[in-house]
Amino acid sequence: MTGLKRSAPDPEWVQMYQQGITTGKIAAGAGVAETTVRYHLALAAGLEPSIRDEHRDAVPTSPRITSAGRQNLEDVLALYRAEGRLPTTSGSSARERALGVWLHRRRQEAVRGILSPIYKEALDGIPRWQQNPSTKKADDEARWKQRLTEVADYLAAGNDWPRHNKTDLKEERVLGVWLHGQRIDRRAGRLDSAKEARLDAVIPGWREGRARGRRRRQETNQPEGT
DSSP states (O other), X not given: OTTOOOOSSOHHHHHHHHTTOOHHHHHHHHTSOHHHHHHHHHHHHHHOTHHHHHHHHHOOOOOOOOHHHHHHHHHHHHHHHHHSSOOOTTOSSHHHHHHHHHHHHHHHHHHHTOOOHHHHHHHTTSTXXXXXXXXXXXXXXXXXXXXXXXXXXXXXXXXXXXXXXXXXXXXXXXXXXXXXXXXXXXXXXXXXHHHHHHHHHXXXXXXXXXXXXXXXXXXXXXXXXX
């Protein structure tokens, strides 16, 4: 095909370019100068500017890791270690919102298969980090309701309020940690009013918990003389 005159822009070259093939590879395959291919593509882009974006989207290359990107990664990991959650684009601070945007872009890169291995290795240590925040919120709500039901059942079985420490029972510790977290959120003003009302209705007395020196619930609930 070398030496044949092609009508410009050549549709075959345009299609190859849209598929992410570089101008150098197109030129090598056609046996022409790369400048010739670039000329054809410039004409095509004049008629259809979107071919540049299509080419860029089709190229499977990992974005370069910058110092700012590394700092963002460290801050995301630090937030997760400290609070057990990831930043969101609706966070309370400008920094968290910025980290939320950064993480959203990493999720998009992961879906496209172009996420940097450095980011991937670090973020894969966080369960479900790629999950859509709206889906995660639904899962968190379902888990909250499940824990409330489990605490209510635990108390109904005659147990005292579950402890978050000083216990070797895994079930008690899990429920105790959850309940302790609700008390902390309430004192800090972070507990949703609807959730607080639900706690009051389902497990009244949850705010105070165990009274020092108090007998266990099954003992205090027994009729006199037993």
